[in-house]
Amino acid sequence: MGFRIEPLAAHGRAAFACGVPALDRYFREIVTQDIRRRVSNCFIALSAEGTVAAYYTLAATSLPITDLPAEDAVKLPRYPLLPAGLIGRLAVDDRFKGQGLGSALIVDAIGRVARADPAVFALVVDAKDEAAVRFYQHLGFQSFISHPMKLYLPVAAALKRLASQAQSLK
Numbered sequence: 211m212g213f214r215i216e217p218l219a220a221h222g223r224a225a226f227a228c229g230v231p232a233l234d235r236y237f238r239e240i241v242t243q244d245i246r247r248r249v250s251n252c253f254i255a256l257s258a259e260g261t262v263a264a265y266y267t268l269a270a271t272s273l274p275i276t277d278l279p280a281e282d283a284v285k286l287p288r289y290p291l292l293p294a295g296l297i298g299r300l301a302v303d304d305r306f307k308g309q310g311l312g313s314a315l316i317v318d319a320i321g322r323v324a325r326a327d328p329a330v331f332a333l334v335v336d337a338k339d340e341a342a343v344r345f346y347q348h349l350g351f352q353s354f355i356s357h358p359m360k361l362y363l364p365v366a367a368a369l370k371r372l373a374s375q376a377q378s379l380k
């Protein structure tokens with residue numbers, strides 16, 4: 211697609227506009243403080259011209275095992291909390307929507323948590339509205355039992371799906 215994904219550094223953020231003022235403001239004014247305080251990392255998709263086209267934040271979290279359907283929980287050890295990676299925010303600039311960038315950033319996050327030294331069972335997202343829930347469901351995320359707006363995607367299943375997609379492209 212001509213985009214590359216990398217950690218946010220000294221990239222220009224002032225022009226970023228995804229249509230959700232809270233997500234724009236966070237990216238323009240707050241994200242670097244969160245990175246400095248080690249409460250979140252931020253990764254961006256850069257266009258060939260060097261424009262920030264999309265961003266997401268990634269931090270460690272945990273997923274209560276009671277939020278998984280019983281048929282999934284039964285296959286896991288009875289630890290009350292499972293290790294997870296939190297996508298706190300995800301936004302694509304209006305100029306770049308509908309080109310696969312949102313899903314490319316989720317794939318990037320799966321790769322990063324799969325490569326991390328601490329084990330990560332799943333990615334977790336907080337959807338801000340019903341449209342975001344549908345977007346994440348479309349990518350294979352399932353709602354927590356106790357919070358329909360919180361969703362998770364087991365990393366092992368996501369890697370398997372990506373591997374079979376790569377196989378079918380050969």
Ligand SMILES: CC(C)(COP(=O)(O)OP(=O)(O)OC[C@H]1O[C@@H](n2cnc3c(N)ncnc32)[C@H](O)[C@@H]1OP(=O)(O)O)[C@@H](O)C(=O)NCCC(=O)NCCS
Pocket residue numbers: 228229230233299300301302303306307308309310311312313314336337338339341342344345348
């Ligand atoms: C939601 C958002 C991240 C999607 O980004 P995007 O780059 O336009 O999405 P993609 O092009 O990667 O779409 C991937 C797939 O999801 C589908 N999709 C996108 N938005 C969807 C929605 N609201 N409901 C269902 N499916 C959706 C696309 O049709 C596409 O399907 P395909 O792979 O079968 O072609 C973007 O619209 C955005 O930044 N919205 C404002 C902020 C926001 O809502 N963030 C969500 C986290 S709170």
